[in-house]
Amino acid sequence: MLNYESMLLVFSFLVAFLVTFAATPLAKIVAYKIGAVDIPKDSRRVHKEPIARLGGLAIFYGFIISVLSFGQMDKGIRGVLIGALIIVILGVIDDVKPLTAKVKLVVQIVAALVVVFHDVQIEFITNPSLLQHIFGSTDVIVLDWLAIPITVIWIVGVTNAVNLIDGLDGLAAGICSIASISILFIALLLNQPAIALITAAIAGSCLGFLPYNFNPAKIFMGDTGATFLGFVLAAVSIQGLFKVYAAISFIVPVLILGLPIFDTGFAIFRRLLNGKSIMEADRGHLHHRLIDMGFSQKQTVMILYTLSGILGISAVVITGSGIMRATVLILSLLVFVIAGAKYMQPPAVETPKSDEKESTEE
Numbered sequence: 001m002l003n004y005e006s007m008l009l010v011f012s013f014l015v016a017f018l019v020t021f022a023a024t025p026l027a028k029i030v031a032y033k034i035g036a037v038d039i040p041k042d043s044r045r046v047h048k049e050p051i052a053r054l055g056g057l058a059i060f061y062g063f064i065i066s067v068l069s070f071g072q073m074d075k076g077i078r079g080v081l082i083g084a085l086i087i088v089i090l091g092v093i094d095d096v097k098p099l100t101a102k103v104k105l106v107v108q109i110v111a112a113l114v115v116v117f118h119d120v121q122i123e124f125i126t127n128p129s130l131l132q133h134i135f136g137s138t139d140v141i142v143l144d145w146l147a148i149p150i151t152v153i154w155i156v157g158v159t160n161a162v163n164l165i166d167g168l169d170g171l172a173a174g175i176c177s178i179a180s181i182s183i184l185f186i187a188l189l190l191n192q193p194a195i196a197l198i199t200a201a202i203a204g205s206c207l208g209f210l211p212y213n214f215n216p217a218k219i220f221m222g223d224t225g226a227t228f229l230g231f232v233l234a235a236v237s238i239q240g241l242f243k244v245y246a247a248i249s250f251i252v253p254v255l256i257l258g259l260p261i262f263d264t265g266f267a268i269f270r271r272l273l274n275g276k277s278i279m280e281a282d283r284g285h286l287h288h289r290l291i292d293m294g295f296s297q298k299q300t301v302m303i304l305y306t307l308s309g310i311l312g313i314s315a316v317v318i319t320g321s322g323i324m325r326a327t328v329l330i331l332s333l334l335v336f337v338i339a340g341a342k343y344m345q346p347p348a349v350e351t352p353k354s355d356e357k358e359s360t361e362e
Contacts, residue, residue, distance in 0.1 A: 005193050009184075009200045012070045016204030020062030024212045027058040028219045036095040038220055051217060053095050056225020059173075059205045060088045063232070066201035072194040079118020080198075080235045083111040087159065087231045091224030105156070108227070112155040113148075115235050121147045122154060122238055125250045155234040161260035162230030163223060164267060168287045169215035171301050175259060175308045176229040177206035182256045182312030183236060186319045198236055202229065215297045233257065255315040259286070259308045 031037060031052035038053040064081070071077060090107045093099065124142045143150060166172035180202035187195040206229070212218045237253035254261060263286050290300040
């Protein structure tokens with residue numbers, strides 16, 4: 001039988017799901033009225049027709065209604081909600097009329113500082129045994145004055161990482177729902193009910209939006225949704241995962257958000273290597289590469305869902321059982337992922353050769 005805390009989790013998820021599901025068609029109407037429409041105008045976009053991109057407003061609405069109804073309000077949670085509101089306002093403006101990268105970065109830093117000054121900070125990180133001869137034999141490295149810049153970098157970095165991976169129908173919403181469910185389970189293992197409620201609301205909002213966002217998408221979440229989800233997941237991971245004095249405190253959130261973090265890191269490295277600005281968009285993200293390999297949109301999304309799920313499960317296993325068991329799990333599951341991806345990839349089609357020689361005459 002469900003206890004009171006379990007019922008709150010269920011209600012938090014269901015309210016977020018139902019409100020988001022009901023609000024998404026309204027967000028679509030608003031998007032067309034105010035001009036928040038994504039028009040395919042370059043090779044990075046895989047859709048062919050203009051599509052509304054204000055679905056993130058419905059995601060935020062479902063989330064905030066759920067958290068205000070069932071969440072445990074404290075100083076940290078208030079800071080996260082205020083910062084998230086700033087990010088959503090920025091996202092709506094950007095979805096209507098695209099802003100410069102510098103303007104968005106400044107506002108994101110301000111929103112991150114709001115969270116920091118509400119006492120949500122990365123105060124320490126694990127000191128791996130390999131580095132203990134440099135930083136001393138202590139198990140953790142206390143950051144002191146570095147806590148503020150490192151926290152801001154983490155929040156802004158994850159916010160943009162999720163935004164960058166939002167390139168296919170249902171991709172960002174699905175990955176964020178997997179990440180939030182992973183944090184939810186870890187929060188329960190670590191007896192953090194307040195974090196569990198917030199992540200239940202995030203998962204509910206993402207899954208309530210997905211029926212409209214699966215390929216072929218009827219609406220996109222836009223920067224409003226992608227940056228909001230990245231921001232909240234980054235802030236919640238600080239409250240729920242970096243606060244644990246254990247060897248897992250840094251590994252776990254990085255694993256959970258590993259796919260967008262890797263994709264963003266690889267994009268930065270790729271652009272620097274090619275002499276381009278790291279802010280310059282390109283068609284080299286993981287989902288683009290899978291599409292170019294011959295996978296369909298749905299196949300690509302399922303592959304990335306699977307990878308994200310493996311990382312999330314591994315983070316939960318690390319928390320509950322240790323790093324060695326999680327490593328065995330990752331290696332075992334990756335074998336099936338690689339085999340499955342190979343099976344799904346369509347065979348190369350050879351172009352039939354003509355028996356007649358091409359004429360070179362005009």
